[in-house]
Amino acid sequence: MNSAFPSVEPVVKERAPLLFLILFFLVQATVLTVFTVPFSWTLVLVAVGSYFLRMFGITAAYHRYFSHASFKTSRVFQFVLAWIGSMAMQKGVLWWAAHHRNHHKYSDTEKDIHSPSRKGFWYSHMFWFLRDDYNDYEAKLIPDFYKYPELRWLDRNHWIPPLTYAILLYAVGGWGWLVYGYAVSTFILGHATWTINSLSHVYGSVRFDSRDTSKNNVWLALLTMGEGWHNNHHYYCSSANQGFYWYEIDMSYYILKILSLFGIVWDLKKPPQKVLTEGLSRDLAKKQERNEVRKNRYEVKTKKKVEVLSAS
Numbered sequence: 283m284n285s286a287f288p289s290v291e292p293v294v295k296e297r298a299p300l301l302f303l304i305l306f307f308l309v310q311a312t313v314l315t316v317f318t319v320p321f322s323w324t325l326v327l328v329a330v331g332s333y334f335l336r337m338f339g340i341t342a343a344y345h346r347y348f349s350h351a352s353f354k355t356s357r358v359f360q361f362v363l364a365w366i367g368s369m370a371m372q373k374g375v376l377w378w379a380a381h382h383r384n385h386h387k388y389s390d391t392e393k394d395i396h397s398p399s400r401k402g403f404w405y406s407h408m409f410w411f412l413r414d415d416y417n418d419y420e421a422k423l424i425p426d427f428y429k430y431p432e433l434r435w436l437d438r439n440h441w442i443p444p445l446t447y448a449i450l451l452y453a454v455g456g457w458g459w460l461v462y463g464y465a466v467s468t469f470i471l472g473h474a475t476w477t478i479n480s481l482s483h484v485y486g487s488v489r490f491d492s493r494d495t496s497k498n499n500v501w502l503a504l505l506t507m508g509e510g511w512h513n514n515h516h517y518y519c520s521s522a523n524q525g526f527y528w529y530e531i532d533m534s535y536y537i538l539k540i541l542s543l544f545g546i547v548w549d550l551k552k553p554p555q556k557v558l559t560e561g562l563s564r565d566l567a568k569k570q571e572r573n574e575v576r577k578n579r580y581e582v583k584t585k586k587k588v589e590v591l592s593a594s
């Protein structure tokens with residue numbers, strides 16, 4: 283794991299989060315409005331489009347850009363990225379990135395804010411941010427972006443992008459677009475994003491010795507536009523691509539690559555050749571180990587068959 287960021291311990295406070303809890307579950311419950319709208323494939327497309335637009339905002343913007351500075355862009359597009367990420371309704375950009383930097387710093391230790399091995403599945407999935415403990419963040423953790431007043435404003439007013447997005451959806455397509463494009467899409471988007479804190483530290487394969495429980499999981503990578511290559515990411519987190527090889531699908535990276543062709547983003551960081559070679563040799567060693575186990579199993583089976591036949 284590499285990190286160029288300062289070490290600051292997570293802010294911990296004990297306060298009753300009742301109001302936020304009520305608000306959170308009320309917003310989650312809006313998914314039930316789906317029963318008020320007749321099903322249509324057009325509306326499903328609206329939900330899917332809205333999902334992937336904002337998943338890109340979380341993966342490419344909140345995560346790869348603001349948390350890990352894995353590529354560069356202009357000040358204007360930086361704000362656009364922060365705005366799209368904020369539309370996912372997962373709190374402010376500086377809050378998100380600062381806490382994520384701590385997750386890498388303390389992965390799977392007592393100080394990890396969402397470790398499933400330490401605190402259980404549901405806590406790591408969503409209960410951690412429902413507590414008041416993590417309402418604040420240390421500006422020291424994110425000096426590279428905290429210095430921009432427009433980002434500090436957006437972070438404080440992170441409710442503005444989702445609200446204007448919801449109003450826009452309603453203005454364009456009425457109640458049906460609001461329900462599918464916002465309520466349904468936001469519900470699925472939230473849980474899909476949080477699987478990276480919960481499931482991708484539990485299910486999948488381990489390629490690199492990242493000294494934590496992070497896993498690579500192709501299904502989560504498809505669902506989250508590349509974030510499921512979480513073991514790769516924990517091992518070399520400053521890379522813009524999390525799928526390290528051509529066969530590891532990473533939709534967010536493909537879009538960043540296209541944006542780089544137009545000069546909208548640049549200096550996309552890649553893992554060094556040493557890391558890539560290490561990954562391939564570890565895959566090869568695993569494959570050989572699997573083949574060896576299979577061969578041994580076959581030999582034991584055949585031996586047993588021969589013994590049965592010669593006894594009869």
Ligand SMILES: [Zn+2]
Nearest residue numbers: 478479496512
């Ligand atoms: Zn992680």
Ligand SMILES: [Zn+2]
Nearest residue numbers: 349382386519
């Ligand atoms: Zn990360």
